[in-house]
Amino acid sequence: MHKDITAYSIDPDQREKSFNVKLPNKCPSCNIAYGELPVCSYYITSTRIFLSDRLTTIYSIFYCPHCERCFFVQYSTSDDNACHISIDEVYPTPKSTTDFSDRIKKVSPKFVEIYRQSEQSENLGFKDICGMGYRKSLEFLIKDYAIFKYPDSRPDIENSPLSKCINTFIEEPQIKVLAKASAWIGNDETHYIRKHESYDISNLKHFISATVAYINYALTYLEASEFLQNPQ
Numbered sequence: 001m002h003k004d005i006t007a008y009s010i011d012p013d014q015r016e017k018s019f020n021v022k023l024p025n026k027c028p029s030c031n032i033a034y035g036e037l038p039v040c041s042y043y044i045t046s047t048r049i050f051l052s053d054r055l056t057t058i059y060s061i062f063y064c065p066h067c068e069r070c071f072f073v074q075y076s077t078s079d080d081n082a083c084h085i086s087i088d089e090v091y092p093t094p095k096s097t098t099d100f101s102d103r104i105k106k107v108s109p110k111f112v113e114i115y116r117q118s119e120q121s122e123n124l125g126f127k128d129i130c131g132m133g134y135r136k137s138l139e140f141l142i143k144d145y146a147i148f149k150y151p152d153s154r155p156d157i158e159n160s161p162l163s164k165c166i167n168t169f170i171e172e173p174q175i176k177v178l179a180k181a182s183a184w185i186g187n188d189e190t191h192y193i194r195k196h197e198s199y200d201i202s203n204l205k206h207f208i209s210a211t212v213a214y215i216n217y218a219l220t221y222l223e224a225s226e227f228l229q230n231p232q
């Protein structure tokens with residue numbers, strides 16, 4: 001959601017101004033949905049002489065009534081009249097990470113660990129390296145799931161490239177398609193040239209999330225089948 005806010009100039013000779021900014025949709029401390037205007041905002045405009053353009057930085061303080069804490073959002077724009085100025089940084093850095101089911105945690109604890117580390121790196125603004133982390137987490141998820149189903153093939157699974165592992169050891173067509181698509185986008189995050197220009201980290205995360213959902217489903221189905229064969 002974008003709203004007009006009024007910011008005071010840090011330079012006392014300048015007047016207050018209105019900016020159209022994106023409001024944070026969550027509090028970074030308690031992770032509760034949020035849609036309030038800032039309590040107060042300041043701006044400063046500097047001229048970057050060598051680049052011969054102006055940059056306005058806006059600093060806004062927000063108050064979360066749920067956890068009764070304040071947080072700080074920084075925006076920057078080269079056009080003060082721009083619509084939809086996006087968020088540069090949030091302080092404190094959001095700490096929230098995705099929670100996964102106990103089944104997923106049991107089958108692939110490394111997937112959960114690497115995925116959460118990638119989220120933390122994304123939260124810190126390291127957008128060029130977190131994609132590699134998501135790609136790595138996918139590899140652990142798929143290989144650990146394959147090892148769970150075919151424990152005797154562990155050495156083969158561990159030493160195979162991910163694509164071969166998906167083709168050879170993953171039977172469920174939905175997981176196969178989602179894992180392949182995730183791997184293709186994930187590979188773009190590790191290479192110099194991007195093959196799939198219109199897909200990015202958010203698509204990669206959606207595909208991994210759907211892969212996790214299908215693996216959860218498959219694991220639950222296996223549990224139910226085992227129960228029917230040996231009810232106690």
Ligand SMILES: [Zn+2]
Nearest residue numbers: 027030064067
């Ligand atoms: Zn809060």
